[in-house]
Amino acid sequence: MELIKVWDIPGGVHPPENKAQSLVEPLGSIPIAPQLILPVSQHIGAAAKPIVKVGDLVLGGQVVAEADGVFSANVHAPTSGRIAAIVEHTVPHPSGMTDQCIILDTDGKDEWVSLVPWEDFDTRGKEDILSRIRQSGIAGLGGAGFPTAVKLNPRANHPIDTLIINGTECEPYITADDILMRERADDVVAGAKILAKLLNQPERVVIGVEDNKPEAIAALTEAADGTAIQVVSFPTKYPSGGEKQLIQILTGREVPSGQIPASIGVVCQNVGTTAAIYRAVRFGEPLVKRITTVVGEALQSQRNIEVLLGTPVSFVLEQHGYNHKRASRLVMGGPMMGFSLPDISVPVVKTTNCLLAPDKKELPPPEPAQACIRCGMCAEACPASLLPQQLFWYAQSEDLEKLEAHNLFDCIECGACSYVCPSHIPLVQYYRAAKGEIRQHRIDKEKSDRSRRRFEFRQDRIAKEEAEKEAKRQARKKAAEEAKKKLAEQKTAEPDAVEKAKTQAAATSPDTGKQQAKLQRLLAAAEDSLRQAHKPQEDATPEQLEKQASRIKQAELKVADAKKKLQAFTDTATASGTVASQTESASGSAEKSNDPVAAAIERAKAKVSMSPEEKLRSSLESLHKRLQKAEQKVREAQAEGSDKLDALRTGAEKLKEKIATTQSELNDIAPSTVAEPTPMDSATSDAASSAIEKAKAKAAAMATMSAEDKLRNQVVALEARLEKAQARLAKAKQEDDENIDAFQTGVNKLEEKLAMAREQLAELT
Template identity: 55%
Template sequence: MSDRQRLWDFHGGIHPPSCKEQSTRTPIQRAPLPRRLVLPLSQHVGSPAEPLVEVGQRVLKGQPIAAAGSLVSAPLHAPTSGSVSFVGPQPYPHVSGMLAPAIVIDSDGREEWIALEPCADYRALAPEVLLEKIRQAGISGLGGAGFPTAVKLAARPHDEKIHTLIVNGAECEPYITADDVLMRERAAELVSGIEIIAHLLGPERVLIGIEDDKPEAIAAVRTAVGERPYAVCAIPTKYPSGGERQLIQVLTGVEVPSGGLPTDIGMLCQNVGTCVAVHDAVILGRPLISRIVTLTGEALARPMNVESLLGTPVGELLAFAGLEPGKLDRLIMGGPMMGITLPSMDVPLIKTSNCLLAPTRSELPPPPPALPCIRCGDCSDVCPASLLPQQLHYFALGHEHEQLRRHDLFDCIECGACAYVCPSNLPLVQYYRAAKAEIRELEHRQQKAEHSRQRFESRQERLRKAEELKEAERKARTERATRVKASQAESASVPHQPNTVASVPDKLAERQKKLKIEASMAQVALKKAEKQLALHATAELEAQVKDLREAAEAARKALEAAMQEAPPPLPSAAQPADEAAQKKAKIEAAMLRVQVRKLEKLEQPSAEQAAELERLRDQLAAVDRALAAQSPAPVVRSEGEEALKKAKIELALRRSELKKAERAGTDEAERAPLRAALASAEQALHAAEEASGKPVPQLVRVDKRPIDETSRALKTELAYARADLHRLERKVDADPAALDAARARLASVEHRLQAHTEADPKGD
């Protein structure tokens, strides 16, 4: 592809002094190995990584020490060999001086690597396998944003295919030269990384954007590209041309929609440092454990670019560059436009740290006091996102969040161009950052409130359905009570007829029993309805209670009338004292006890309830007396039978104690007394059996053929294979190749077990 790529321009922009020459005079240096490395678990956009190591554990260089916490996350690796000395809060590179969870490794100086898995022929790998290698290498954007690279490169639907890959080498921030020297010295690795990413994405074109104030880098990259169809584009030097949206507009003339992403228009950007990290991960098998960082500023005797291990305290890096503490005014991580002031030199280097700026007070003097806005409009002229910074400033002061949204506050890339040209020295970017934080916090609260509202509405819906169900049950009970009342009236109107099959007393007793059950059910239904009425006094419930009260009263009167006809039939000497009669009487006694207990639980029973309780107690006493009269004489066992029974119980107890000890995993010394007690109980049982005079039971022995060792081994392997497959199937991001291998393993074991069973069906 020709390098004569048409270029466009973006709105606004500024031309601050570059100040890049002081750190590009020497090649990339290698920083000394630090004694201690502090590795924060959050070095990327998304969820923090989750620790995989414990205090005291020895780790090797490149060993995973923290796994990705979610889909949008990245793992973390040990930058050197040593031992884990601490896992917990540590200083974090943030302007607030906050602490953050981290893993601390004390280096042993040996630099012992884990076994690496390089892959020169990456084109032979399946796309998902290649993507997984990048994900497991822990690569996130090295240009400053820190978005996990594997997430950006993940497969997309056909209608969202990436047609343009843009490689960002436009290092526009003053002072920073890390990408510049990287392209000069490692252009071949850069192009190799671009090829890997292009192999994954399959774009129609690849554009490499480099500012025209980096001629050495442009020449090195063009030489490395050679005949490949990649366009190396020298773009005009203007800040902030390195912004993702601005670079896309410069190279393609297309604007990313407000609130959208480059992928929405089929484009994807990757920083040059990220591309080199992809090359190292795939071709060399090395995870991301170091990065190139610019050390610059007039307070340093030897400004340079160094390749430093992640987790290195920034104070050690500045000392390596010859820091003169007396000259240092403040320490900035990043450039003067978008960097942050660090409160301490104890913070560690992380994946997104591309520069440590140590200026003197004369080099970067503090801004003068802010004055009122004079509405000059200079901020609007230089805004690369075509926003209205002056209006955003006023809305931010007034906390007018809706107006801030309407004026596209979140399209602001916080480049600082507006504050740079403001004649009133207003810290505009600080207002925008604070307003964004307020809006995000408000959104978070609204989401929590919405979630709570949905939970409340779901609960109310559940309660409503439960109430409807209860109402339906109440109506059904009312209908049943009405039917009982009608059947009772119908029974009362039918004259007594003799029956040739059953005697009159039996028919009368059956009718009395039914009336008792109906009266009890009507009473229970009435009590439940009265409780509901006490909680929810409605006209409908009052009507239902009235109906149920009438039904209960009618059932009670019908029962009393039936009881007056003849007393309830009780088992006596005149009735056959067989097993069926006893069973019937026991059931009746049990039902009476239940009714008595329910009435006894009432705290303030009514007069009717007290009378009913007394009547039921009298009836229960009569039934109990009849049962006592019918009960056969107790079985008298001989002394030998009693001894035999006690011996059996003792044996069961001793056997249970031994099994409990075996399940608890006690040692043989503790189990020996239990075994002796069991043997003694067995001997006592044998002696009791002989003394009881009972015949010896005939024992029938069944020879259970044991399973052969081959079948046992195959069944064990089958269980493990099935469990491994189920575990992989439960994983959302399971590797398809691993799933196929697990299924093949399971099928193979099943086939071998079936073949063995058919060859030896008896297990011999």
């Protein structure tokens, strides 16, 4: 083995190794458990998505959960069986949290899908190899479980010159990597060659191993003979197995705070991950098992085993004679960086490198924490050159900004500070909790920022819309003022006083008629409500009869009130009727053509005197004109891609139906049987007289109203129309009518008209 320069790292400790007891026996195995628990998240990043259903039969090596995105990894069935459930289950975590898990009832047959080995994997392209690694669900087996395919595909601006294979395994008790390097050194070397190819053959490929593993060093040296791979040993010190610490030991480089090793041209992989990559590329084996150290004085036998992922920890302990009465606790991982398991039903996952079951003498319960004496031993032991004492104070006071300023996230949670603390303060636990709080704070801040941006965008949009509306209002106001000015000029130019009186009467009389018509409509509506309330109810209950009596009473009060208002208005308008009639008679018959009231009367007389055939032909002609306009609007909406296209098409179709119906009615009237127009009968005459009287009453009512009263009447009328339109829209939505869009458009237009009328009324008042 060639002598290569190594560097030292700051801090570090030398706890008792306790590695010999698990290396007495060779690598072993245990039977397949009756049930496997497969968490869909056994890696850093997004959880995988289950693609199986309860009751499905699966084979070993079959994908049961697919990676969801780049930072994710597939989960495979470790053996054959039936999917029993997909539920929340306790997973290995310091908090005892639950996560979605796929429960597999094994059948004991261990039947597998057909694997596709690559004998020519050396000739395969990098993309094919990366895809195979990704499909095999391989994640880091020595640390936090980072998806390996992502780590092997660094950015283009991060050229890699050094590949480090981490065989340090500095944590006490753990020997899973040691036994792997002893018994499967060829797999590790072959996997290192594949990694070097994926990273464009870096200048150095180094396997770093602590000098307390002489058998592993010898096996790796023999396997790497004749290759460019260097096997380097260095003095034993905890935590030299940390990624950043190992890079500093073998290269002398330090990874900057907040960056990754690739930023300085280095990629680091665990020996277990490297061997798994070789097995996946060469033989097509997915990651469904791993080597785990089972150790502790509470067990009858201590050794390393190759165990299927998803095997319950309770089943593993049972195979090794676990005595829970002797055990002080159960730890997943080592005594320095591991965590206690609150529940032994949790499964073995991709990152489970050790199950430690010590007795009370071997690992006694932690002593109660005392006050910090400011000895500074924690700072001396910190391998990341941090200030653990200050971090502890800031974590206690929840000063998140100071924690980040003191580089809390550079802490690798090795536990060296807690190990040397004479006051037995669990410093790492404070750091872990503070990191979780900072991460949650960042998530909440990101959500808050998104909400704020959405709110600001909405406010800008509303302000823009209001500005546009105000501009339209000002334009309408200006146009109205100009129209008033022109009208005033026209009035000034009229020499005849009679013409002036006539103009004034014509300008005011329609509003009086509108008010009287409105009161008459209110009375008619109240009387109709009273008739509806009086309708008998079959099989009515006493409660329903009581409600009906209440409705009748309310309807009677409304009818009385409407009659009272109409009578009061009639009495008031009687006195002004003489003036209006005199003005009308003085105007002369030559001016009737310019009077809208007279024009309406003439149209009513002409309509009632028409024959049925003439009425149908007139209606048909009007419908054809409306259809032409509707079809033109449809074409314009289609060209503009308007969202009102469907509503306009529906309106055009309805007009076509009306035309067809009217045409059919017209065809039914034979030309030979069409009678000559006859004089109006009494009913027709009454209808015409009624229309004439209503028109005159409307004109008389308008004559006495001011501009403000006209606007108020207009607002009331628009409110009534809007209420009816909203009722029609609600009914259409309830019945899922195809004309919902058309109804909605009508409601929107009425709302705009009502808002405009209210604004004009507000300007006058």
